[in-house]
Amino acid sequence: MTCKNIFDVLKQINHRPRPFEFYTADSLWTDEHISKQMLQFHLDKSVDMASRNHPFIDRSVDWICSHFNLGAETSVVDFGCGPGLYTSRLAKSGTAVTGIDFSGNSITYARETAEKEGLKVNYVQANYLDFETADRYDLITMIMCDFCALSPEQRAKMLRKFRSLLKPGGAVLLDVYSLVRFAGLEESFDYDFNRFDGFWSPDDSYCFMNSFKYENEKVGLDKYTIIEKDRIRVVYNWLQHFDADSLMRELLDAGFTEVELYKNVAGDEFEEGHTEFAVIAR
Numbered sequence: 164m165t166c167k168n169i170f171d172v173l174k175q176i177n178h179r180p181r182p183f184e185f186y187t188a189d190s191l192w193t194d195e196h197i198s199k200q201m202l203q204f205h206l207d208k209s210v211d212m213a214s215r216n217h218p219f220i221d222r223s224v225d226w227i228c229s230h231f232n233l234g235a236e237t238s239v240v241d242f243g244c245g246p247g248l249y250t251s252r253l254a255k256s257g258t259a260v261t262g263i264d265f266s267g268n269s270i271t272y273a274r275e276t277a278e279k280e281g282l283k284v285n286y287v288q289a290n291y292l293d294f295e296t297a298d299r300y301d302l303i304t305m306i307m308c309d310f311c312a313l314s315p316e317q318r319a320k321m322l323r324k325f326r327s328l329l330k331p332g333g334a335v336l337l338d339v340y341s342l343v344r345f346a347g348l349e350e351s352f353d354y355d356f357n358r359f360d361g362f363w364s365p366d367d368s369y370c371f372m373n374s375f376k377y378e379n380e381k382v383g384l385d386k387y388t389i390i391e392k393d394r395i396r397v398v399y400n401w402l403q404h405f406d407a408d409s410l411m412r413e414l415l416d417a418g419f420t421e422v423e424l425y426k427n428v429a430g431d432e433f434e435e436g437h438t439e440f441a442v443i444a445r
C-alpha cells in the first residue's frame with residue numbers, strides 16, 4: 164500500500180456529502196448480518212432502538228384504535244412495519260391491516276407471529292418508495308421517525324403516494340424529529356475496531372464514524388465507513404429535523420388540508436421542547 168492509497172481513502176472517509184446525496188437505507192435494514200441485529204433491537208421490549216419500548220407501543224396502539232375508530236369496517240397500512248409490533252396489535256381490533264417493509268428478516272418474523280397468533284395481516288416485502296396498490300385505506304402510519312430518513316424529494320413522493328392511497332376522510336399518522344434534537348447534535352469523527360461488538364460485520368472490521376450537521380437544512384448525518392479485509396462499505400444515516408411549521412408546509416404542499424400536532428403517536432398533548440413530535444394529516 165502506498166501513502167497515496169491511504170491518503171485517498173482517508174479523504175473519502177472525511178468527505179462531507181451534499182444533504183441526502185446518497186440513499187443507503189437498504190444496507191442498514193436488509194443486510195443479512197445487520198438486519199438480524201436490528202431485529203433483536205426491535206424485539207427488546209425495554210429499549211427505544213429500532214422500535215419503541217413495548218409498553219409505549221401497547222399504549223400507542225390502544226390510542227390509535229380508539230382515536231381512529233378501527234374495527235371490522237376499516238383498513239390500515241403501516242409503512243416500514245418492521246417485525247409487526249404495531250400491525251399485529253392493530254389486527255386484534257379486527258381492522259384489515261397491511262404492513263410493508265423491505266427487511267426480509269423482519270417480514271418473516273412478522274408473518275410467523277401473525278400465523279402463531281391466528282391474525283390476518285397482509286405483509287408485503289417491498290421498498291415502500293416503489294409500493295403501489297389499488298387498495299385504499301382509512302389510516303396510513305409511518306412510525307419511529309422513518310419519514311426523517313428520506314430526502315425532500317422522497318418525502319414529497321411519499322406524501323403524494325399517501326394521499327392517493329387514502330379513502331375519503333382517511334388520515335396519515337407519522338412522527339418526526341424536532342429542532343430540539345437538532346440543537347443537541349455535534350459534528351464528530353472517530354473510529355473503532357469491531358464497532359458496537361461487531362454490529363457491522365461478522366468479520367473483523369474498522370468502522371469510521373463521521374457525524375455531520377447541516378445547519379441550514381436542519382439535517383444530521385452519521386456516515387459510517389466500514390472497512391473489512393476485502394471490502395469497503397459506506398452507510399449514510401440521514402435525519403431531517405422539523406418544527407411544526409416546516410412539517411406543516413410539506414404536508415400542505417402535498418395537498419393535505421388539516422394537520423393536528425401531538426407529542427407522540429400515543430396521542431399525548433403536543434408540547435414544545437421535546438426531541439420528537441407526531442402529526443395527523445387529513
Ligand SMILES: C[S@@+](CC[C@H](N)C(=O)[O-])C[C@H]1O[C@@H](n2cnc3c(N)ncnc32)[C@H](O)[C@@H]1O
Nearest residue numbers: 192213214243244245264265266290291306307
Ligand atoms: C426505525 S424502524 C421502525 C419500525 C416500526 N415502524 C416500529 O416502530 O416498530 C424503520 C423500518 O422501516 C424499514 N424501512 C426503511 N426504509 C424502507 C424502505 N425504503 N422501504 C421499506 N421499508 C423500509 C426498515 O426495514 C425498518 O423496519
